[in-house]
Amino acid sequence: MRQLFRLIGGSHDIGSSRWFWSALTALAAAFLFYPLFGSEFGATNVAYYLLNIPLGLGLALLWGYGGVLSFGQTAFFTIAGYVYGIVAGNMTENSAGTVVASCAGLAAAGVVSAAFGYFVFFGRVAAWIVPILTLVLTLLLSTFLGLTAGYQWRVGSVLLGGYNGMTGIPALQVGDFVFQGYSFYYVTLALVILCYLGLRMLVNSHPGQVVIAMREDELRTELLGYDVRLQQLGVFVLAALLSGISGLLYVQWGNYITPSSAGLIQATLPVIWVAVGGRDSLLAVCIATFLLNQLTYVLSSQGNQYALVIVGVILVAVMLFAPQGIVVAIARSRWWRRTVDPNASSHG
Amino acid sequence: MDALSEVVSVLYQFGTNAVFLLLSAIGLIVILGMMNIINLAHGEFMMMGAYIATIATEHGSPLPVAAFLSFLGVALFGMILERLVIRRFYGRELGALVVTWGISLILAQGALLLFGPYMPAIAIPSGSFSLGRYSFSYYWLILIAVSIILVGALWLIYNRTSFGLMARATMQNPAMARSLGVDVEKVYALTFGLGAGLAGLSGALLAPTTSIAPFMGQQFVAPAFITVVVGGGANVIAGAVGSSALLSFVQTPVGLLLGTFSGMVALLLTALIIIRILPAGISSLLQGRSRLAGAR
Numbered sequence: 001m002r003q004l005f006r007l008i009g010g011s012h013d014i015g016s017s018r019w020f021w022s023a024l025t026a027l028a029a030a031f032l033f034y035p036l037f038g039s040e041f042g043a044t045n046v047a048y049y050l051l052n053i054p055l056g057l058g059l060a061l062l063w064g065y066g067g068v069l070s071f072g073q074t075a076f077f078t079i080a081g082y083v084y085g086i087v088a089g090n091m092t093e094n095s096a097g098t099v100v101a102s103c104a105g106l107a108a109a110g111v112v113s114a115a116f117g118y119f120v121f122f123g124r125v126a127a128w129i130v131p132i133l134t135l136v137l138t139l140l141l142s143t144f145l146g147l148t149a150g151y152q153w154r155v156g157s158v159l160l161g162g163y164n165g166m167t168g169i170p171a172l173q174v175g176d177f178v179f180q181g182y183s184f185y186y187v188t189l190a191l192v193i194l195c196y197l198g199l200r201m202l203v204n205s206h207p208g209q210v211v212i213a214m215r216e217d218e219l220r221t222e223l224l225g226y227d228v229r230l231q232q233l234g235v236f237v238l239a240a241l242l243s244g245i246s247g248l249l250y251v252q253w254g255n256y257i258t259p260s261s262a263g264l265i266q267a268t269l270p271v272i273w274v275a276v277g278g279r280d281s282l283l284a285v286c287i288a289t290f291l292l293n294q295l296t297y298v299l300s301s302q303g304n305q306y307a308l309v310i311v312g313v314i315l316v317a318v319m320l321f322a323p324q325g326i327v328v329a330i331a332r333s334r335w336w337r338r339t340v341d342p343n344a345s346s347h348g
Numbered sequence: 349m350d351a352l353s354e355v356v357s358v359l360y361q362f363g364t365n366a367v368f369l370l371l372s373a374i375g376l377i378v379i380l381g382m383m384n385i386i387n388l389a390h391g392e393f394m395m396m397g398a399y400i401a402t403i404a405t406e407h408g409s410p411l412p413v414a415a416f417l418s419f420l421g422v423a424l425f426g427m428i429l430e431r432l433v434i435r436r437f438y439g440r441e442l443g444a445l446v447v448t449w450g451i452s453l454i455l456a457q458g459a460l461l462l463f464g465p466y467m468p469a470i471a472i473p474s475g476s477f478s479l480g481r482y483s484f485s486y487y488w489l490i491l492i493a494v495s496i497i498l499v500g501a502l503w504l505i506y507n508r509t510s511f512g513l514m515a516r517a518t519m520q521n522p523a524m525a526r527s528l529g530v531d532v533e534k535v536y537a538l539t540f541g542l543g544a545g546l547a548g549l550s551g552a553l554l555a556p557t558t559s560i561a562p563f564m565g566q567q568f569v570a571p572a573f574i575t576v577v578v579g580g581g582a583n584v585i586a587g588a589v590g591s592s593a594l595l596s597f598v599q600t601p602v603g604l605l606l607g608t609f610s611g612m613v614a615l616l617l618t619a620l621i622i623i624r625i626l627p628a629g630i631s632s633l634l635q636g637r638s639r640l641a642g643a644r
Binding site: 071120132268311 | 380384386433436437441442443445446447449450451452453454456457458460461563566569570573574576577609612613616619620621623624625627628
């Protein structure tokens with residue numbers, strides 16, 4: 001148990017002081033008690049901002065900690081969502097159907113990422129090839145799903161639906177209890193907290209040190225006896241599974257999914273969340289994912305056409321002026337360390 | 349006669365596919381080979397080229413002039429962008445990828461806000477002829493000729509001009525080139541301008557064959573990047589030509605038999621297999637013998 005706490009409090013994320021942990025606990029408590037004073041509609045919206053966090057965390061692990069950039073995380077998000085929809089839609093009679101469907105969705109994301117990652121990582125390609133090929137993968141997936149209109153494209157009783165996407169996807173159900181509204185909010189919150197704490201333990205544990213070592217110097221890691229290709233493949237699959245969790249939550253939240261989930265614009269967004277928050281800090285990515293999702297959701301629900309331009313400008317500005325990310329830049333600034341978090345370790 | 353028309357038809361398909369891939373990728377591969385930077389705003393540069401060409405033809409200029417204007421306009425834009433943004437990302441290839449993606453978002457959405465969702469189409473110039481039961485467009489034959497001229501011109505630039513000499517020296521070893529008096533910054537700016545201009549030119553040349561819209565760049569993203577991944581950056585011209593020929597060789601039969609989308613999937617699978625065998629692309633194979641730019 002003590003070992004676990006030491007791992008969570010390790011140095012490979014921002015914040016490790018007592019002050020920091022009290023603030024984070026207070027924040028978690030605020031989210032926990034939010035349904036008491038917020039409406040069910042509000043809780044559903046907040047659940048939407050939260051549900052993309054596992055996707056962002058997976059990309060942070062892959063890019064910020066592992067040094068491998070992927071533009072295709074949305075492909076695994078979409079695969080998990082569609083597979084969940086197909087399996088759950090065919091098992092509506094069975095009360096365990098949605099649980100089986102969740103496992104099937106994650107398994108599909110894992111298998112596709114493992115097959116794809118095998119070619120990419122075992123070929124030892126240059127660093128720029130992985131993002132390009134993952135981008136092509138997600139674009140082709142989106143194109144393919146767009147072509148699946150019509151009655152001949154059905155699996156069992158579920159229509160894939162072409163550009164209009166798949167509708168009527170069942171919500172998560174355990175026994176007779178259906179997770180909707182407040183209960184779905186709590187499922188999402190619990191998964192997000194679990195993912196954050198679990199990954200924080202991972203990056204501070206021995207396997208996590210190997211991941212960071214690969215980012216720093218692949219050759220040196222290999223000479224120390226680690227199979228870099230296999231390690232990178234493992235991190236890639238883990239990140240894909242995290243995207244899959246977000247994909248599952250998304251279809252359980254909105255009960256529909258369309259090919260645009262894998263399209264170019266959606267593929268851009270995770271990279272923006274991670275870059276703007278700070279790619280080598282899990283907490284920074286959580287904060288940025290939440291706030292940027294809220295921003296784009298509010299802007300686009302007002303019919304604001306400038307949403308993408310604003311997000312693009314934020315990204316370019318951050319890359320130019322705070323390349324390590326806004327949240328990380330604040331947390332590592334001298335001012336923050338002197339006044340707010342004096343016990344933070346030197347590399348944050 | 350019938351057998352002849354079949355053969356000509358397959359060759360024509362092969363040629364048009366190869367030319368489409370080559371034109372989509374040429375600007376990207378020039379920048380990658382030289383500066384090790386992947387420009388994700390490439391599709392939007394092509395979109396800008398198509399827009400400039402559309403506006404120019406609306407004002408009565410013939411297509412060749414419009415295409416030249418596209419080259420100049422996008423090259424100028426590329427050089428300004430290099431000075432303001434790209435310059436800060438040399439040596440940080442993933443950072444460059446992300447920042448150019450941000451730029452592509454701004455350009456595509458900006459075009460939508462400025463010009464609206466549609467632009468008037470450019471009519472395909474010149475006619476077509478038929479052979480057997482197939483008909484062939486003169487315009488695609490012209491594009492094949494233009495591509496050959498373009499590749500020849502690039503070869504001349506890289507091998508017969510002092511800019512080309514300095515560019516190849518910078519490509520092999522920037523520090524050494526700098527110490528021998530090459531203005532490396534200027535070479536980078538001109539190369540980025542050349543790559544951007546080629547993207548604009550390709551966009552203008554392909555504009556009559558497609559619909560012109562703010563997000564039209566997306567359709568070039570997958571083919572262009574697959575061509576570049578397969579080609580690799582070790583030798584710009586060999587990479588672009590070899591890769592587009594090889595990929596067209598795969599795409600044409602699959603596309604004819606199973607449809608356009610299957611042709612694209614075949615491209616991705618080919619790319620995965622090629623990088624498994626030749627991680628640095630086929631240009632490294634061609635380059636391997638002469639060891640010209642093997643220092644990368």
